[in-house]
Amino acid sequence: MKTIKKSGLLLFLIGLTIFTGTIFTGSFSLTSDEFGSFIKEKNYKNELIKDELQKAVVTSENINIFEFSSRVRNAYKVSNEHYEALINKYDSEKNWTKKGEQYQYKIYGKPHSLSFELAKIAGAGFAAENPILMWFLTFGLGILGALLFIIPDVILLGKPGIKNNGIFLNAATNRGWIGWFAFVFLVGFYILLYFYPDYIVNWVYLVDSISESINGNLASQWFLYGFLYCIVMTVMAVRMYIKYRHNKYQILRTTSVLFFQIVFAFLIPEILVRFEKPWYDFKNAFPLDYDFFFKWNLDELLSSGGFGLFILFWGVVLTIVVVPVMVYFFGKRWYCSWVCGCGGLAETLGDPYRQLSSKTLLSWKAERIIIHSVLIVVLVMTGFALYTFFSGDDQVMGIKTQSIQDIYGFLIGAIFAGVIGTGFYPIFGNRVWCRFGCPLAAYLGFVQRFKSRFRITTNGGQCISCGNCSTYCEQGIDVRAYAQKGENIVRSSCVGCGICSAVCPRGVLKLENGPEKGRINPTDILLGNDVDLMKLVNDKN
Amino acid sequence: MEHIVIIGNGISGVTAARHIRKNSDKEITIVSAETDYFFSRTALMYVYMGHMKFEHTQPYEPWFWKKNRINLKKGTVSKVHSNTNKIEFSDGQELSFDKLIIATGSKPNKFGWPGQDLNGVMGMYHKQDLDNLEKYAPNNQICKRAVIVGGGLIGVELAEMLHSRNIPVTFLVRENSFWGNVLPKEASAMINKEILDTNIDLRLGVNLKEINSDENGNVKSVIIAETNEEIECTVVGLTAGVSPNVDFLKNSDLEIGRGVKVNRFLETNIKNIYAIGDCAEQHKQIGYRKTTEAVWYSGRMMGETVAQTICGNKIKYNPGHWFNSAKFFDIEYQTYGWVWPKPKENEAHFYWEHKSGKKCIHINYDKNTLEFIGINTFGIRMRHEFFDKVLTEKNSINYVLEHLADANFDPEFYKLHEPEIVVKFNQENNTNIQLKKKSWARIFSV
Numbered sequence: 003m004k005t006i007k008k009s010g011l012l013l014f015l016i017g018l019t020i021f022t023g024t025i026f027t028g029s030f031s032l033t034s035d036e037f038g039s040f041i042k043e044k045n046y047k048n049e050l051i052k053d054e055l056q057k058a059v060v061t062s063e064n065i066n067i068f069e070f071s072s073r074v075r076n077a078y079k080v081s082n083e084h085y086e087a088l089i090n091k092y093d094s095e096k097n098w099t100k101k102g103e104q105y106q107y108k109i110y111g112k113p114h115s116l117s118f119e120l121a122k123i124a125g126a127g128f129a130a131e132n133p134i135l136m137w138f139l140t141f142g143l144g145i146l147g148a149l150l151f152i153i154p155d156v157i158l159l160g161k162p163g164i165k166n167n168g169i170f171l172n173a174a175t176n177r178g179w180i181g182w183f184a185f186v187f188l189v190g191f192y193i194l195l196y197f198y199p200d201y202i203v204n205w206v207y208l209v210d211s212i213s214e215s216i217n218g219n220l221a222s223q224w225f226l227y228g229f230l231y232c233i234v235m236t237v238m239a240v241r242m243y244i245k246y247r248h249n250k251y252q253i254l255r256t257t258s259v260l261f262f263q264i265v266f267a268f269l270i271p272e273i274l275v276r277f278e279k280p281w282y283d284f285k286n287a288f289p290l291d292y293d294f295f296f297k298w299n300l301d302e303l304l305s306s307g308g309f310g311l312f313i314l315f316w317g318v319v320l321t322i323v324v325v326p327v328m329v330y331f332f333g334k335r336w337y338c339s340w341v342c343g344c345g346g347l348a349e350t351l352g353d354p355y356r357q358l359s360s361k362t363l364l365s366w367k368a369e370r371i372i373i374h375s376v377l378i379v380v381l382v383m384t385g386f387a388l389y390t391f392f393s394g395d396d397q398v399m400g401i402k403t404q405s406i407q408d409i410y411g412f413l414i415g416a417i418f419a420g421v422i423g424t425g426f427y428p429i430f431g432n433r434v435w436c437r438f439g440c441p442l443a444a445y446l447g448f449v450q451r452f453k454s455r456f457r458i459t460t461n462g463g464q465c466i467s468c469g470n471c472s473t474y475c476e477q478g479i480d481v482r483a484y485a486q487k488g489e490n491i492v493r494s495s496c497v498g499c500g501i502c503s504a505v506c507p508r509g510v511l512k513l514e515n516g517p518e519k520g521r522i523n524p525t526d527i528l529l530g531n532d533v534d535l536m537k538l539v540n541d542k543n
Numbered sequence: 544m545e546h547i548v549i550i551g552n553g554i555s556g557v558t559a560a561r562h563i564r565k566n567s568d569k570e571i572t573i574v575s576a577e578t579d580y581f582f583s584r585t586a587l588m589y590v591y592m593g594h595m596k597f598e599h600t601q602p603y604e605p606w607f608w609k610k611n612r613i614n615l616k617k618g619t620v621s622k623v624h625s626n627t628n629k630i631e632f633s634d635g636q637e638l639s640f641d642k643l644i645i646a647t648g649s650k651p652n653k654f655g656w657p658g659q660d661l662n663g664v665m666g667m668y669h670k671q672d673l674d675n676l677e678k679y680a681p682n683n684q685i686c687k688r689a690v691i692v693g694g695g696l697i698g699v700e701l702a703e704m705l706h707s708r709n710i711p712v713t714f715l716v717r718e719n720s721f722w723g724n725v726l727p728k729e730a731s732a733m734i735n736k737e738i739l740d741t742n743i744d745l746r747l748g749v750n751l752k753e754i755n756s757d758e759n760g761n762v763k764s765v766i767i768a769e770t771n772e773e774i775e776c777t778v779v780g781l782t783a784g785v786s787p788n789v790d791f792l793k794n795s796d797l798e799i800g801r802g803v804k805v806n807r808f809l810e811t812n813i814k815n816i817y818a819i820g821d822c823a824e825q826h827k828q829i830g831y832r833k834t835t836e837a838v839w840y841s842g843r844m845m846g847e848t849v850a851q852t853i854c855g856n857k858i859k860y861n862p863g864h865w866f867n868s869a870k871f872f873d874i875e876y877q878t879y880g881w882v883w884p885k886p887k888e889n890e891a892h893f894y895w896e897h898k899s900g901k902k903c904i905h906i907n908y909d910k911n912t913l914e915f916i917g918i919n920t921f922g923i924r925m926r927h928e929f930f931d932k933v934l935t936e937k938n939s940i941n942y943v944l945e946h947l948a949d950a951n952f953d954p955e956f957y958k959l960h961e962p963e964i965v966v967k968f969n970q971e972n973n974t975n976i977q978l979k980k981k982s983w984a985r986i987f988s989v
Contacts, residue, residue: 161740163873167707168593248873250956357595362604461952462927464868464877466839467554468586469599482602503954505594508868509875509924512952516983526565529927531844532861533935535851 003154010150017143024140024204028127030070032059036123048107051081059124067121071200074117082108117200118223129204137208145237152241162248164505166357166474174428175354181428189425196416199223217272228268231347235263238350245353251500251513255339259346267343280306282313285341288321289380290442292415296407297391325442326449332515333456334446335498344435347424348476349499352432356476356501359431365478369438369495376414377444383410414439433476437495447494455515457522458491458502460484462529464510471502471511485510488528492521546570547853548630548640550620554839555820556646557581558846559853564611566854571612572638574630576619578670580605584648585839587673588700592707597670623795625813642815642853645792645803646846649785649821649837652693656781658754663762664779667701676704680778683710688776690714690765692751693783694721696869699734701780702743703872713744713774715751715767717783727884727905729894730919734871736900741872754779785837787822800824802835807859809849817853819845829862831881838867864934865917866927874901879930880917882907890916893940893971895964897922904964908940915943923960924952929986941976944968948981 032040037060041052054077059070085107092101109116129136159165174180194202206226213221213229221229239260246252262285271281280302288294294317303310328336338345359365383406390396390403397403423435436443450456458481465488471481477495481502484491491502491511503511527536547563549556552575560571573581586600608615616638622631623645629637651666653659663679665672680686689705691698694716705712718724720731721738738745752768764775787802798804798812802824809817818824820842825834832841844862851858868877882905886892891910896903902922908915914937918930929950933943943950947961965978 161873166589166592166594170596171593249954250958251954254956363606459952461924462931463840463843463866464927466585466868467583467602468589469583469595469602470586470589473595473599486602500954507870507875509877509952512924513955517987520987526562527847528843529931530840530863530866531847532858533863535848535858535861538856539847539851 003157007151007154007158010147010152010154012147013143014147014151017140017145017147020136021140021144021205024129024136024208025201026066028067028125028130028204029064030059030067030121030124030126031061031063031065032120032124034060040120040123046109048081048085048109050084050107051077051109054078054080055120059120067125067201067203070121070124071114071117071198074120074200075113078109078113078116114198114200118203121200121203122206122220125203125207127204130207133207133210140205140208141233145233148237149240152237152244155241155244156247159245164507165245166505169354169357175357177358177429181355184428185425188427189421192416192421192425195223195227196420202226213272216269217275219275225272228272231343232264232268235260235346235350238353242350242353246504249500249504252504255500256349258340259342259349262341263343263346279309280313283343284313284316285320286343287325287337287442288317289377289384289445290342290344290440291317292380292383292410292441293407295384295387295391297387297403300391325446329446329449329456330454331456333454333496333498333513334443334450335456335496335500335513337446338436338443338497339499344419344423344440345433345497348427348432348436351424352427352476355427355432357431357473358429359433359437359476359478361472361475361478361480366480369478372438373440373444373447376418376439377441379410379414380441383407431476431478433478433497436497437477443495443497450496451492451494453518455518455521456492456498457514457516458484458496459512459514459516460488460490461510461512463488463531464508465528466508468507470505470507474501474505476501481511488523488525490521490523544568544570545641546572546639547642547644548638549573549644549646550630551575551646551648551820551822552578552581552615553584553646553648553820553842554581555648555842555846556644558843559644559646559819559850560613560846561611562847562850563853564613566850566856569853570614572614572616572640574616574618574620574638576617579615579617580608582670584668587667587670588704591673591676591704597673619791621791623792623797623816625796625816628815640815643817644849644853645789645797645811645816645818645822646820646842647788647791647822648842650788651697651781652784652786653781654783656692656751656753658756658762659781661754661756661762661779662760663777664754664781666781666785667697667704668785676778676780680705680708680710682708686710686777688713688774689778689780690774690776691780691782692765693781694718694747695782695784696722697785698780698782699738699871701782702738702741705778705780706741706743710778711744713746713776714738715746715749715765717748717750719748721745721747724884726919727882727892727894729896730903730905730921731884733896733900733903733921734874737872737874785821787824787835789822807861808852808857809845809860810852817849819849825860829860830865832862832865840866864931866930874921875924876919876921877925877927878917878919879925879927880907880915880934882917882919893968895960895967897960897963902960906940906943913939913941915940918943925950926952926986932988940968941974944976945979946985948978949986951981 058073058077085104089101089104170176206221206223209221209226209229213225239256242256266285267283271283275281293299303314339349386398386403386406389398418439419435426434465485467482467486469482475481477497479493479496481491498513500513503513525540527539547569549560552573556573560573563569563571580601582600589595590597619633620630621633629639631637651668665675680689688711690713691701692715702712702714721734723731750768752766754762755764757763762777762779764773765779766773789799789803792799796813802822803811803818805811805818805823809819811818821837828834845860848858848860864880866879889909889911890907893906905919907917915933944965961978965976969976
C-alpha cells in the first residue's frame with residue numbers, strides 16, 4: 003500500500019512538472035492568412051496597429067510565449083501611444099474635432115488579454131499540436147497519481163474514524179517546506195490566471211476539445227479554470243469520502259458541493275453558452291456574484307429575452323428571499339458548505355489545511371472588520387452601478403462607477419478571492435476568503451446570528467476542553483470556548499462544516515436546527531453540578 | 544485585599560480562579576510547577592499523536608490571565624505553613640495567603656516494582672511525561688516496543704498514542720477483561736476486541752513482576768509475574784491508576800488520608816485552607832461516588848463550588864447525577880447515572896449490541912420499580928440533558944426507551960438504532976414499548 007501511495011505521489015509530481023513545464027514550450031507566430039482573418043474579425047479602424055502587429059507576430063522566427071506576449075503588448079502600446087500623442091497635440095491646438103476623431107483608434111483592454119487572444123491562434127509546438135496526449139501527461143497523470151496517493155488510505159488510515167495522526171508533524175500540513183511550496187505554487191497559479199493569461203495559453207489548448215464538446219467554442223482561460231476546479235474538487239472529494247467514511251454528514255455534504263460545482267457552476271453555464279444564452283451560475287448569489295447588477299450584465303440580461311429576464315428575477319429572489327429563508331431554517335451551512343463553489347474548494351482541496359486557521363481573539367476582531375467592510379463596499383458599489391444603469395450617468399458625486407467596479411474586481415474579486423483566498427490555504431487555512439472576505443458570508447452571518455434555528459448544541463457538561471474542535475475549525479472559531487462553558491455555539495461565521503462535531507472525542511457537539519428559544523444559552527455552572535448552584539448562578543444571567 | 548492562592552493550574556484550580564474573579568475583586572495567584580499556562584490534561588495524547596500542537600491544548604490565550612488579574616507563578620511548593628499562612632517554595636521563597644486552595648491533582652501510581660524508576664519508564668499524566676515519551680519513543684526506530692502496565696483509561700490512551708506512530712505495544716492488564724472492574728462484561732469484551740483489532744498485543748489477567756535494565760540504566764525488558772515471560776522493550780508506561788498528589792503536605796498540619804481530607808464544603812481541617820479536585824478526599828462518600836475522584840468533571844464542579852464559598856456564599860459540594868465519557872480507539876463512550884459491572888440485587892441490565900460489534904448500550908434499572916438507574920453507551924452519542932432529567936424525575940426504563948430518539952446526539956444523517964433497541968427490549972421482556980418520534984418540544988421542554 004505504501005508503495006502504491008509513493009508511486010502515486012511520483013506520478014502526480016511528474017504530471018505537475020510536465021504541466022508547469024508546458025508553459026515554457028511551443029513557438030508562437032501567425033501566418034499572413036491567420037493574421038488577416040484576426041484583423042478582419044477585430045475590425046480595427048486604425049492602420050498603425052495592423053502594421054505593428056504584423057511586424058510583431060507574422061514571422062518565421064521561433065519565438066516563445068513570453069517574447070510573443072511582449073511583442074504583441076508592445077505593438078498595442080506603440081499604437082495607443084501614437085494616438086494619445088495625437089490627442090494631446092490636438093488638445094493643445096484646441097482642435098476639438100480632430101481630437102475627438104482619435105479616440106476611435108485607441109484599443110482598450112488589458113494588454114495580456116489582448117495578447118492571449120492572439121496567442122490562442124498563434125501557438126505551435128507539442129502542447130498545441132498534441133493536446134490529447136498532453137492532456138493525459140498533465141491532467142491524466144495528475145489525476146491518476148493523486149488517486150493512487152489517496153486511495154490506499156482506505157487501508158493505511160486504519161479503521162473508519164477520526165485519524166488526524168501526524169497532521170502537525172507533517173511539513174505539508176504544518177506550514178513546513180511543502181506547505182510553503184504549495185503556497186508559492188497556488189499563488190503563482192492565480193497570478194498567472196488573473197493577470198497573465200497569455201503565459202498559460204499552452205494549458206488552455208489542452209482543454210479546447212472538451213470546451214468545444216460542451217459549449218461549442220474553443221476554451222478560454224476561464225474554461226480551463228472551471229474545468230480544473232471540477233477536477234481538483236472531484237479528486238479531493240475522494241479523499242474526503244475516505245477520510246470521513248464513518249460520517250454520513252460529511253459524505254452527503256461533500257457530494258452536495260461536488261454536484262453544485264460540476265452541474266451548476268460548470269456544466270449549466272457552459273451549455274447555456276452553447277445555446278447563445280448568457281453564462282450564468284444559478285447558485286451564485288449576489289453579493290458574492292458582485293457584478294450581477296453591473297450595467298453590462300443587466301444590459302446583457304435585458305437583451306436576452308425572456309430567459310434573461312428570468313435570470314434577473316431569479317438572481318434578485320435568490321439573494322432577497324431564498325438565501326435568508328434557508329439560513330433561517332438550516333443555518334448558513336446550506337449555502338457555504340453544501341452549495342457554494344468557493345466553499346466546495348475549501349472543503350475538498352482545502353480540508354488538509356483546516357487546522358491552520360488562526361483562533362486568536364485578534365484574528366476574530368480583524369475578521370469582523372474586514373468582512374463587514376467588504377460587504378459595505380460591495381453594497382455601495384452596487385448602489386453606484388444601479389444609479390448608473392438607471393440614470394445613464396457614469397459617475398456619482400464625481401466618482402466614476404467604472405473605476406469603483408474595476409478596483410473592486412481587481413482587489414476583491416481577483417486578489418482577495420483568488421490569489422489570497424485560495425493561494426493562502428497552506429498557510430492560513432482553507433477558508434481565508436470565506437472568513438475574511440466574502441460579502442455573502444457576512445450577509446448570511448447576520449441572519450444566522452440573529453434569526454435562525456441553527457446552532458451547534460453543546461452536550462451538557464461533557465466537554466473536557468481538549469481543543470480538537472477549535473483546532474480543526476476552518477473558520478477560526480474558538481469552539482471550545484463555548485463548549486467548555488456548556489454553551490451552544492451560535493456564531494455568524496460558522497459555515498456548519500460539522501468537523502468540530504466529528505473530531506470531538508467525547509460526543510459533545512451536534513449541529514442542529516431547532517427552536518429559536520434557548521438557542522443562545524450562556525451558562526456559568528455546567529450541567530452535572532448541584533442543581534441549586536446552577537439555578538442560583540445561571541439565573542443571574 | 545484578600546489574597547487567594549491556588550496551588551495547581553489544572554481544571555479544578557483554574558475553574559476556582561475564574562469563578563472567584565467573576566464574583567469578587569480578590570487578589571488571585573495560581574501556582575504551578577508543571578507549565579506556565581493552564582492546559583487540558585486530557586488532550587496531551589493528541590499532541591503526541593500530531594492532532595494538535597501543545598498550544599492548542601491551552602483553553603485561554605496568554606492575555607486572558609492578565610486581563611482577569613489572575614497572577615501566575617511558576618514554582619514547586621515544598622511546604623504549607625498553616626500557622627503563618629504562608630507557602631514555601633523549593634527554592635526557599637515564600638508567599639503569603641489569606642485563603643489557600645490545594646488543587647494539585649494526581650500522580651501516576653507506582654507499586655514498588657523493581658526497575659520502576661529506570662530511564663524510559665513513565666506515566667502519562669504530566670506535561671513532563673509527554674516530553675519524556677517524545678524523548679524515548681519518538682518513532683519505531685528508537686522505540687522497538689513499548690509495554691503498558693495497567694488497563695484503565697490512561698493505559699488505552701497511551702496505547703493509542705504509541706500506535707499512532709506505529710510503535711508495537713504490549714498491554715498488560717491485571718483484570719481478566721479490559722476495565723472489567725468498571726464495565727459489564729459484554730461492553731468490556733467489545734473494547735478487548737477493539738484493542739486487539741488495532742494490533743495491540745493485549746494480555747489480560749497478568750501482572751508486572753519487574754522491569755530490567757541495560758548497562759546504561761535504560762529499560763531493556765519486562766517480566767510478567769504469572770508466566771515469567773520476558774518481553775523486550777525500550778519504554779514502559781505505568782498507567783495503573785493515579786493517586787492524590789499530596790506528598791509535599793505530609794509534614795504539614797493538614798489532615799491527609801489518601802488525599803487532603805475535606806468536608807462537604809471542601810474545607811480542610813485548617814481554617815482558610817481548601818482542597819479540590821483529584822487531590823481532595825471526602826470524609827464520606829457522596830452517593831455512590833468514591834471519596835476521591837480523579838475525574839475532569841468532578842474537578843471542575845469542585846472549582847465552581849469552592850469559589851462560591853470563598854466569595855461568601857457558603858455552599859456544599861453537592862454534585863448532580865454521575866456522568867463520564869472516554870474514547871477507546873474509535874469507540875466513544877458516555878455514561879449517565881450508574882451502571883455496575885454486575886447488577887445489584889434489585890437491579891437488572893438490558894444490553895443491546897449492534898451487529899458491527901462497535902456500538903452497544905447497557906441500561907441498568909430497578910427490576911421491581913423499573914426506575915432507570917443508568918446507561919453506558921458505546922458508539923452512540925446521547926444527550927446529557929435528557930438523562931439528567933430522567934434521573935432527576937426518576938423515570939422508568941420504559942420512559943427512556945420510548946423517548947430514546949430524543950436522547951440521540953449523533954450527528955445528523957447517522958443511522959439510528961433506536962427502533963432495533965426497543966424491539967430487543969420488548970422481545971426480552973415481553974413488553975410493548977412504542978418508540979416515539981423525536982420531539983424538539985420535549986428536548987427543550989418548550
